[in-house]
Amino acid sequence: MENINDYKIHPREVADKSSKESLKKAIKLALDVESDAIRLNTQTFNNNKYKSIQKLYDYEQLKDRARQIKEDAIENLPVLINKVIEVVEARGGKVFCANSKSEAVEYIKNICLLHKAKLIVKSKSITSEEIELNTTLENAGIEVAETDLAEFILQVSKEQPSHIVTPAIHRSRAAISELFKRYFKTDKLLETGEELTEFARDILRQKFLSADIGISGANLIAADEGSVLLVESEGNIRLTTQLPAVHIAIAGIEKIIPSKKYFGTFIELLAASGTGQPLTSYTNILEPPIDLPILNLNGREDKQREFHLVLIDNGRMKMRADKELKEALYCIRCSACMNSCANFQAVGGHAFGGECYSGGIGGAWTIGTSGSLEKGRFAELCSGCTRCIPNCPVRIDIPRLNTTIKSRLIKEGKTSSLPKYFFGNFSLLGKITSLAPGISNRLSSLPFSRRLMENIVGFDKRRPLPEFAKKTLVKQFKEYRKESFLKNKIDWSNTDTILFADVFTNYNNPHVGMAVVRVFEKLGIPIMLSKVYDDGRASQSQGLVELTAKRAVKLASYLEKFVNEGKDIIVAEPSVLASFRSDYKKIIKNEQLSAKLAEHTYDPIEYLNLLIKRGKLEQVLRPDLFAHSGKQIFYHGHCQMKTIGAGNAAPEFFCRLGFHVNVSTVECCGMAGSFGYKKEYYDLSKNVGRDLIRQIINSDSFNERTIILASGTSCREQIGDELKNTIYHPVEFLEIILENGIDNK
């Protein structure tokens, strides 16, 4: 890593991601100087989160409840806003509804001037950064002391937040130490975390004791009692909101929920999802103006407590009216989505973020509050891996928000569409090359072709091209059927099990498809191959939503007869399985059909596990028939496959046969279909991939003969680019061990 304090570009210069150039520079900056710190911190939070949510016995129901509460709240927002005004003002507080940023900062500035405030203490509020409050106050001659340590650091470094909960997550302790030493020119020891904390603490304690006014954000506001929820670990919010007589709270209107009774649900979810704790050190419920006597430790003679709630619209009502973006308003700012995002773990919010909002949810918030679609360009860094979805406490479909942004950028001509159409029409490419695969493969790998591809469609020269098979799966299957019919005289026309010919398996990995066919038949399950259809995965990942819908509807209608007949559909490619089990519910707008498709589609190994549980294959797949107890293999679970709940299928299956299965715990390999092919994301993709490679290499007994299994084509590509080990789709490996017993290669 280069030194963050000496780097040639300051993160502020590339905070506005409107231009492709700034996104590119920001990615480079993050990879050059911030990646290690961000990965360490986000993965720590991510791991703690998984531990914490295990302790929430009703986690799934809590999420359902939280989702319902937020949906209702946003639906009834105008009524709730009026209720808040009524309740707070009845208690003697004031509510100001600001339509715009400037209205909000003007109001706040005037309160400060009215009270002749020289010093403000402030706790962390990303909303306050959205409205650019500090600049306005400072220009009016008022000192603003950020009291959250991360914000204190950012005040010194002048950087924008790189995370919505821990905004200085891009800085390691060493980087902070050096920053402080340069800025403060003190001879105090500033090496350890304790020393740095003590240093900042002493400076800020003086600010708390002398500040004229305290400004905070708000995590949630309860309309029935006018209660403000404020969650923290440091203790700065308590001091900010209780010591000065005047307290100003800034909150987006989406923070309002109907009742204080719901706080319990949210505080349990927020702490577990955000920092992975049962509760943060201080969870404050205030009903301002509070009863607490005014201490006037600051030497003022304030007689009465004053509370100002500044409710901010700044684009939120418009988001509420936007069918696709509305869901973003349910966000409770926990940061689980960004902590569980492999791409975010690599670059943080200075690349995967804008001027104040970061991560998967950041794109929608940026375009909603800035009114600029282009500022949301960093949404391209969402590869659609879906690992954020099960981690979101309010069940927001974050990848879908980002697909919307990508789609709108294409529609408004803010992004080059040629690469999008190239990568989004992978199936067309497959069809063309299958006419003459040998020549196509050879021609496309020529250096001249590679340069051309990079220049025209952005396909990075360094990425090995996907090989197009000499014979498609459809062709191979046809030949195989003919041959085996002549041999065995079995009638295949009435099987209950269909193998879906997805475009990836058909054109690139027919050997995987054929392995499914042969293995299943060996296990007594005759299988029939469907026709080839594009499921829309490729076009969806590019943001080509109409094309995706067209393809999805066509395919769903083709498969309808199979599912109506109760047939089981095997899908070898995980991203396609995810289409059926998850995406189609929202794309094909036929509830019954999408439910049936979700129910009747399976990963091949998942399917075998199911049959074993039903007692069907127990004798054929008896562990004692296979002599490899204790043999180590490595399994990497595909991101979308994990989200749909099939991530443990292969480990379970092979463990049962006596293998020792080491599994990866990374969220995503970083290849994500076309993402890793793209020139602008190659370095990011490789950075993410290397995290997985490290895990594999460091696993138990790993050596170059260790067999690696990965269900996803992209994953095998990404791993294969760095390791020489043999990498199989689990079903290919199963075929080998069924034939030979296991032998080292």
Place this chain on the structure above:
Amino acid sequence: MPEHITDNLTEHFIRAAEEAAATVEKVKRDAVALNDCLLAATSDDELVLFAQPDDLDEQLFLKFRSNAKIIVNPTNEQLKTIKTGITGAFCAVASTGSVCVAITKNLSSPISMLTRKHIVIVDVNTIVPMPRDVFSEEYAGGKGLKRSFSFITGPSATADMGPLVRGVHGPGKLHIIIMEQADGKY
């Protein structure tokens, strides 16, 4: 509600509080025992600020309050330089090891947030199973619904300066004293 929480709230609370880096002890419900306990907890401290717990009998604390270093009506200067403070908590939460301190007319909240060492006394009867229960009429006499308050879980901490550091703007030490029921049980 999982049995392991409702089964023995007190033990569960102690475990969770210690996991959150608080220290915990139990004390008998009488003035002498409280006095001994609190003196021991503050033996190294020169000056201790004390906020009479709202929900506990004042008689229990008279002996302790009579000690010279215990300040019940601090000056501003004493508040600004406070090192050790004692308050009550109107309830506690078993699953998280949290105590709930009200923001009210007395000095409990300022003392608990300005001090470096916070000693908090909580009645064992007021331990509820989970944070959500504090927002219910069924628990702690519905007090959680009627007031401003803070859940306090362990000492203050930050992860912003590298690996976790304890003792930031809030206290660096939290000591919880659980007071037994009238019949001597916990």
